[in-house]
Amino acid sequence: MSSHPDLKQRGERLHQRLLAGSLTASSETAELFLRPLIKSLTGEFKQPGDPHLIDSAVEDALINYFEHPEKFDPARSSLFIYLRIRARTYLLNSLSQRGNPNKVVELREAETVQQVEEQNEPDAEASLVSRAVQTEIMQQVQKYITDPLDLRIVALMVEGVRDTATYAEMLGISDHPLAEQRKTVKQHKDRIKKIIERKIRRGRRKRQ
Amino acid sequence: MSEQELYAPLLALARRLCNDPRYMAYVLAAYKAQEKLTDEELELELGMLPLLTIRLSLCKRPDAMSPDFAAHVREIADLTLLNEEKLAHILRQVDTVEKLAGRPSSLLSPEVAASHLQAGLLAAARDRDEESETEEQPEDEEAKE
Numbered sequence: 529m530s531s532h533p534d535l536k537q538r539g540e541r542l543h544q545r546l547l548a549g550s551l552t553a554s555s556e557t558a559e560l561f562l563r564p565l566i567k568s569l570t571g572e573f574k575q576p577g578d579p580h581l582i583d584s585a586v587e588d589a590l591i592n593y594f595e596h597p598e599k600f601d602p603a604r605s606s607l608f609i610y611l612r613i614r615a616r617t618y619l620l621n622s623l624s625q626r627g628n629p630n631k632v633v634e635l636r637e638a639e640t641v642q643q644v645e646e647q648n649e650p651d652a653e654a655s656l657v658s659r660a661v662q663t664e665i666m667q668q669v670q671k672y673i674t675d676p677l678d679l680r681i682v683a684l685m686v687e688g689v690r691d692t693a694t695y696a697e698m699l700g701i702s703d704h705p706l707a708e709q710r711k712t713v714k715q716h717k718d719r720i721k722k723i724i725e726r727k728i729r730r731g732r733r734k735r736q
Numbered sequence: 737m738s739e740q741e742l743y744a745p746l747l748a749l750a751r752r753l754c755n756d757p758r759y760m761a762y763v764l765a766a767y768k769a770q771e772k773l774t775d776e777e778l779e780l781e782l783g784m785l786p787l788l789t790i791r792l793s794l795c796k797r798p799d800a801m802s803p804d805f806a807a808h809v810r811e812i813a814d815l816t817l818l819n820e821e822k823l824a825h826i827l828r829q830v831d832t833v834e835k836l837a838g839r840p841s842s843l844l845s846p847e848v849a850a851s852h853l854q855a856g857l858l859a860a861a862r863d864r865d866e867e868s869e870t871e872e873q874p875e876d877e878e879a880k881e
Contacts, residue, residue, distance in 0.1 A: 550813045551808050554759075557796035564746045587749050594796075660742055661787060668785045669817075685814045686788075721817050732780050736828030 535560070539607030546597045556595045556688055559661045561608060562586060565615055567657060572606035573619065581622050582615075661688060672727040678720050685717060743790065750793035757834075760812070761793035766830045784818055792816040800831040 538560060546553040565586045573582060589611045593600060600610045665686050666679075673679055680698055689695075696702045696709040699716065753761040768778050782789065795815075798808035805811040809827065 550811070551796040551798055552811055554796055555791050555815070556793050558746060558749055559791065562749065563741070566745055583745060583748055586745075589753055590749065591752065661746070661791075664742055665785065665787050665791075668787065682817065685817060688815055690811065717814060718820075718843070721813075722792055724785070724817055725819060728778055728783045728785065732776070 535564070535608060536606045540602055543597060543600060543602060543607055552688060554590075557571070557607075558590055561611055562590065563657050563660070564608065565589070565611055568612060569615060569619060572616075573623075577623070577626065581619060585619035585622060586611075586615045588618045642729070669724065672724045673720065678716075678723075681716055682720060685720075743787070746787075746790045750790050750826065753793065755843065758797055759793070760795045760797055763797055763827060763830050764789075764793060766833070767826045770829065770833055782822070784816065788816045788818070792818065805837050853857060 542553050542557045566582055569582045669682050673682060692710050692713050696714040701709055701712055750761045753759040755767045756762055771818055795812050798805055809824045813823050
């Protein structure tokens with residue numbers, strides 16, 4: 529299985545943002561890695577007994593990482609591999625404790641096998657799986673927004689693009705003063721949010 | 737990939753974070769309890785897409801006392817297509833009630849908070865298909881500002 533650079537680079541960017549105090553990085557990281565991690569471990573542990581053990585182990589790995597991102601060293605492995613090692617260790621501990629309460633796998637020990645894990649780098653399919661949430665969000669948005677320019681703006685927003693310049697270029701106002709660009713971009717974003725909110729509310733009220 | 741496969745793992749993680757005051761999952765559950773909102777009423781108030789409600793739950797909670805509060809709220813609001821003012825209001829309210837109570841706003845036990853959020857998000861996810869059947873065809877966008 530060959531490593532997929534897209535997933536690796538996105539993981540590194542999210543890691544830097546988490547370290548820098550981004551409040552959305554945890555959510556974006558979960559969307560990116562949760563399903564590929566579960567899929568990867570399910571491939572290795574085909575019958576773990578309790579089917580929720582793998583899910584719980586991956587959740588533990590992510591929650592632990594969100595609280596201690598500094599423990600991950602990007603020089604040693606990709607974020608996917610790091611999270612997989614953690615999740616695998618939690619899973620092995622759960623399995624061991626069920627069979628033998630005294631057998632616990634040390635996390636530090638597990639991390640020394642990092643190189644072995646390189647073979648489990650996510651592939652292109654995992655990258656597609658990680659984008660499934662994004663795709664689904666855009667499909668839902670298209671029920672409420674039809675204007676092509678608005679849809680492109682929404683796509684940037686839900687991808688977490690923050691810089692005004694990207695939006696300004698899309699809106700054709702790159703040559704305007706920065707303060708004006710910011711104001712116009714915000715107006716567009718707010719208008720789009722209002723349309724979606726109003727239409728969702730209208731849809732829900734109809735059903736009540 | 738089925739809808740269940742897509743939603744379920746993220747929803748399970750959000751449910752776990754309902755117990756942790758550092759996450760938005762906790763804030764939403766606390767707000768719902770404070771306002772005595774049903775799942776449907778909370779959905780109506782937020783006017784959010786189901787997946788984006790889960791995305792919001794998995795974000796970390798902005799500190800209402802931080803000088804970066806507005807920027808943090810904007811960042812989360814943009815990523816979840818949520819109205820900034822609404823998000824700021826919810827955060828401030830939950831924060832105020834916590835401070836008045838002198839503790840994290842657990843008007844509800846962690847188990848109850850978790851079950852509230854789970855029920856709400858599952859209902860939102862279920863609604864998705866219904867919406868596509870009952871919602872009118874996309875209208876032309878409202879007049880641009």
